[in-house]
Amino acid sequence: xxxxxxxxxxxxxxxxxxxxxxxxxxxxxxxxxxxxxxxxxxxxxxxxxxxxxxxxxxxxxxxxxxxxxxxxxxxxxxxxxxxxxxxxxxxxxxxxxxxxxxxxxxxxxxxxxxxxxxxxxxxxxxxxxxxxx
Amino acid sequence: xxxxxxxxxxxxxxxxxxxxxxxxxxxxxxxxxxxxxxxxxxxxxxxxxxxxxxxxxxxxxxxxxxxxxxxxxxxxxxxxxxxxxxxxxxxxxxxxxxxxxxxxxxxxxxxxxxxxxxxxxxxxxxxxxxxxx
DNA sequence: CGCCTGCTTCGACGTCGGTCGAAGCAGAGG
DNA sequence: CCTCTGCTTCGACCGACGTCGAAGCAGGCG
Numbered sequence: 001x002x003x004x005x006x007x008x009x010x011x012x013x014x015x016x017x018x019x020x021x022x023x024x025x026x027x028x029x030x031x032x033x034x035x036x037x038x039x040x041x042x043x044x045x046x047x048x049x050x051x052x053x054x055x056x057x058x059x060x061x062x063x064x065x066x067x068x069x070x071x072x073x074x075x076x077x078x079x080x081x082x083x084x085x086x087x088x089x090x091x092x093x094x095x096x097x098x099x100x101x102x103x104x105x106x107x108x109x110x111x112x113x114x115x116x117x118x119x120x121x122x123x124x125x126x127x128x129x130x131x132x133x
Numbered sequence: 134x135x136x137x138x139x140x141x142x143x144x145x146x147x148x149x150x151x152x153x154x155x156x157x158x159x160x161x162x163x164x165x166x167x168x169x170x171x172x173x174x175x176x177x178x179x180x181x182x183x184x185x186x187x188x189x190x191x192x193x194x195x196x197x198x199x200x201x202x203x204x205x206x207x208x209x210x211x212x213x214x215x216x217x218x219x220x221x222x223x224x225x226x227x228x229x230x231x232x233x234x235x236x237x238x239x240x241x242x243x244x245x246x247x248x249x250x251x252x253x254x255x256x257x258x259x260x261x262x263x264x265x266x
Numbered sequence: 267c268g269c270c271t272g273c274t275t276c277g278a279c280g281t282c283g284g285t286c287g288a289a290g291c292a293g294a295g296g
Numbered sequence: 297c298c299t300c301t302g303c304t305t306c307g308a309c310c311g312a313c314g315t316c317g318a319a320g321c322a323g324g325c326g
Contacts, residue, residue: 016181033169048149
């Protein structure tokens with residue numbers, strides 16, 4: 001049911017080039033809303049900067065003065081926004097970021113595409129992140 | 134009272150380089166939260182892509198099926214986040230975007246700075262946008 | 267099998283935020 | 297001065313969201 005961000009946003013011009021359609025703005029705002037919370041933003045940076053590019057939930061929980069369910073909730077929001085992926089390996093669940101989505105969002109903000117970022121695979125527009133609920 | 138985004142965020146590394154501090158995440162999330170609404174995101178793109186780089190409120194109101202007070206409220210949120218500035222000229226109020234803030238936020242998202250964007254003035258780190266409530 | 271640990275889901279509660287109509291303020295123009 | 301238009305502020309309503317404890321699920325380990 002969730003529209004695929006790649007189809008709607010991946011092909012949209014930078015903000016200053018032409019106005020967003022109603023649908024594009026809805027899709028894009030989903031990602032920004034997920035990043036619009038201090039805890040989630042910090043979770044994102046903790047995962048992104050962790051060694052190996054992934055972090056266990058138990059590592060993340062210790063950083064905050066928040067309950068486990070709350071951290072789990074925030075991770076779910078990030079997951080549903082397509083910003084991270086979670087994978088269970090044995091007892092622990094490891095989270096990774098999707099650098100493609102960050103690169104896509106980043107490109108929308110600046111007038112100059114700056115497409116030399118390593119995360120943007122050449123001709124990989126259809127390989128952009130897909131939100132699978 | 135509002136901390137200046139330039140001091141807190143303007144000097145922070147990309148997300149994947151090192152984790153954000155609690156304060157940095159609070160400041161940054163303020164901007165993302167402002168962009169986390171479809172109407173505000175569309176307002177932002179309408180202003181940014183308008184001829185002359187500025188748009189009158191009356192032009193913006195016509196695009197949405199929303200009341201004037203609601204549009205005004207969203208513009209205030211964007212203003213307080215430092216994303217736009219409003220200037221009264223005679224009867225009308227014109228809004229402009231702050232491309233520096235967009236460039237700053239964009240740079241935080243991608244691991245490669247991509248600092249060749251025209252909005253990032255060389256050595257102008259202290260000239261970055263300041264939120265003045 | 268039974269327990270223990272790590273994580274998620276559920277249900278509830280309080281706050282925040284988007285929306286509106288009514289009212290207020292600022293200029294322009296009679 | 298009065299009025300009219302453009303925009304903002306105010307007050308209220310209601311749904312969305314962040315938070316928690318309790319309960320549920322999954323996998324390791326005696």
